[in-house]
Amino acid sequence: MLSNNLAALVGTVLGAVPIVLADNPIIQTLYSTDPAPYVWNDTVWLFTGHDEPNSDWFTMKDWRLFSSTDMVNWRDWGKMMGVETFSWASADAWAGQVVERNGKFYYYVPITRKGSSMGIGVGVSDTITGPYKDAIGEPLVANGAIDPTVLIDDDGQAYLYWGNPNLYYVKLNEDMISYSGDINNVDLSSFEGHFEEGPWLYKRDSTYYLAYAGHCCAEDLRYSTAPGPTGPWTYRGQLMPTEGSSFTNHPGIIDYKGGSYLFYHNGALPGGGGFTRSVAVEQFEYGSDGSIPTLSMTDEGAPQLAPLDPYARVEAETIAFSSGLSTEPSSDDGGGIHVTGIGNGDYIKVKGVRFGEAGAASVSLRVAAAAGGAKIELRLGSQTGTVIASCAVDATGGADVWKTISCPLSGSATGQQDLFFSFVGGGDQNLFNFNWWQFEKK
Numbered sequence: 001m002l003s004n005n006l007a008a009l010v011g012t013v014l015g016a017v018p019i020v021l022a023d024n025p026i027i028q029t030l031y032s033t034d035p036a037p038y039v040w041n042d043t044v045w046l047f048t049g050h051d052e053p054n055s056d057w058f059t060m061k062d063w064r065l066f067s068s069t070d071m072v073n074w075r076d077w078g079k080m081m082g083v084e085t086f087s088w089a090s091a092d093a094w095a096g097q098v099v100e101r102n103g104k105f106y107y108y109v110p111i112t113r114k115g116s117s118m119g120i121g122v123g124v125s126d127t128i129t130g131p132y133k134d135a136i137g138e139p140l141v142a143n144g145a146i147d148p149t150v151l152i153d154d155d156g157q158a159y160l161y162w163g164n165p166n167l168y169y170v171k172l173n174e175d176m177i178s179y180s181g182d183i184n185n186v187d188l189s190s191f192e193g194h195f196e197e198g199p200w201l202y203k204r205d206s207t208y209y210l211a212y213a214g215h216c217c218a219e220d221l222r223y224s225t226a227p228g229p230t231g232p233w234t235y236r237g238q239l240m241p242t243e244g245s246s247f248t249n250h251p252g253i254i255d256y257k258g259g260s261y262l263f264y265h266n267g268a269l270p271g272g273g274g275f276t277r278s279v280a281v282e283q284f285e286y287g288s289d290g291s292i293p294t295l296s297m298t299d300e301g302a303p304q305l306a307p308l309d310p311y312a313r314v315e316a317e318t319i320a321f322s323s324g325l326s327t328e329p330s331s332d333d334g335g336g337i338h339v340t341g342i343g344n345g346d347y348i349k350v351k352g353v354r355f356g357e358a359g360a361a362s363v364s365l366r367v368a369a370a371a372g373g374a375k376i377e378l379r380l381g382s383q384t385g386t387v388i389a390s391c392a393v394d395a396t397g398g399a400d401v402w403k404t405i406s407c408p409l410s411g412s413a414t415g416q417q418d419l420f421f422s423f424v425g426g427g428d429q430n431l432f433n434f435n436w437w438q439f440e441k442k
């Protein structure tokens, strides 16, 4: 009771002063690593690795996908592939990247071969959201090195770079699962000793960029540029200094809706560190000479590009920030992902929700609850902000028996607001599961 009163008091006293809320790292429902963003169909698709909790090594079993159209609210698409996708592999689902060609999506990943060193496998899928299958049945290349990155040049020639601490490339064939010519060992003398691992190859205007992690360990981020896809490379400087309690880092750089973004990872979540990392993002502007400024890790992340529409169905796993939650595959709606691991005090923040002038009258919530007695409090501005609805979640007949509950708003929701779903209930850390929500207009 004391803490509830205190929270209410703090909420009242602080009034309009928001409680400090980070939006970086952008994924909080698991530890995510090695960001590989990809712009496709006007959406940013963020492929990541996944660190196991309480880990003291790079214990990584699967690859994950998230998406956003506003750079702040990220939707979870779950697992894309795992170690078991590759029958010849035994462990280590490390840093990969996806590219599309001729309507198929190719997922290049390093993985430890059974009884051997690391090789680069290729997953393939007809849809960006998977499922991805082993495209070859054996590694594409296998020389013990990791961290593949792929560019399809404007003339159609594709290049695969990889390596740590050496840097290699091959020319990929049009099928994207074989290559021509030799494995080339890049002369690193022009990198001035800065290259370590995690290469990220892309082209902007007529300049080829290679961003990478430098200086193991702790790593920073650096970059080089070249007039062609195979060099000669010129060292250009530091992208991001060593920061943020992870001794590794990994760049992923895109342009999206007129802005430029650097994705990276750090150890900023609770329990975070070198083996429990989290993906974050910063916006930046290129210099007129194509240079990239040195960026610092921030708690704020990127600005929101567009408000979120609450009158269309929104997946509950669309999250700007959250605490205490996880996600899992859903039995609802023929598949997809739902939010689970819901305990008392956990919350979801959805940023920049446009309720409009007339505002909302009610909200529909898709839930499955084994036991009743919990509630979802919808609040504006912060997790202790004004309550606009308090919705009881009664037992639905099981944790996979789904029901849509309708809940009238007791407070006014108009304009554009950060919306918080605050979960309330006794003891149990699995109060109910939550699949989607949708507001109805006044």
Ligand SMILES: *[C@@H]1O[C@H](CO)[C@@H](O)[C@H](O)[C@H]1NC(C)=O
Pocket: 041
């Ligand atoms: C592309 O995005 C639009 C808008 O979100 C969506 O309706 C459509 O299904 C997407 N297309 C594909 C092929 O995923």
